[in-house]
Amino acid sequence: MKERIEQYFRDSGIPHDEVETLAYRYYVDYGLAIRGLVEKHPEIDVRDYNDKVDGALPLERVLRKDPALREMILSMNVGKKWLFTNAGESHAKRVISILGLDGVFQGMTFCDYTHPRFVCKPDQKAFEKAMREAGVQDPSLCYFVDDSLPNIERASAVGWTAVHVEESLPADAKTGSLRIRSVLDLPSVLPQFWARDS
Incomplete structure (x- = not known):
């Protein structure tokens, strides 16, 4: 999940060297990394988040x-x-x-x-x-x-x-x-x- 969230941040245009820190900070501050992304980067369209992150997880293997x-x-x-x-x-x-x-x-x-x-x-x-x-x-x-x-x-x-x-x-x-x-x-x-x- 962490890897997919961080990749989503990268794909959304967040500078690569800031991704890990921001994703963690947003998780701590907002309860979800994606909530922080929406709050701090309103220009980013997150409608595909579920398909690219949650929906793409191989849950049946876990x-x-x-x-x-x-x-x-x-x-x-x-x-x-x-x-x-x-x-x-x-x-x-x-x-x-x-x-x-x-x-x-x-x-x-x-x-x-x-x-x-x-x-x-x-x-x-x-x-x-x-x-x-x-x-x-x-x-x-x-x-x-x-x-x-x-x-x-x-x-x-x-x-x-x-x-x-x-x-x-x-x-x-x-x-x-x-x-x-x-x-x-x-x-x-x-x-x-x-x-x-x-």
Whole structure:
């Protein structure tokens, strides 16, 4: 992904010696390198971004069906399961399909790279958009799982319960916070959503 994003920057006319630094800086400052490109270089037409970057990734070689993940999500006892991603719609649907998660989510909030003022995590407006699209008004009813610390911090700031997925977290870590090594560990920090009625 990093290589394709940087090549996209080069193809868009960003000086080669600035590409790596700018792509990283924009990712840190805006949540997505492409968001920074749109913000700082409005003269660049990014309508082909999805085809040249996300859509060109060989995801089938990297991802595979994950029956355990599907079962865990399906067994959650919650009102609505909503996917909130910084990916474009077609990329997100492709990942869902490859992982075998079709039909698991009631909806999705994604990034429309073709919209000149699109918002993405960790921007607060992206979280507000997700709530609007999911039909939720009370932020305390939102539970959020992500591997990006800035996204986790923003979710907490807007009143959501946030669970940080950190693969490098020691297996025996006693953190006192909602941190897990794998999304499959989610029941260990939010057991109420898997509690069986007696």
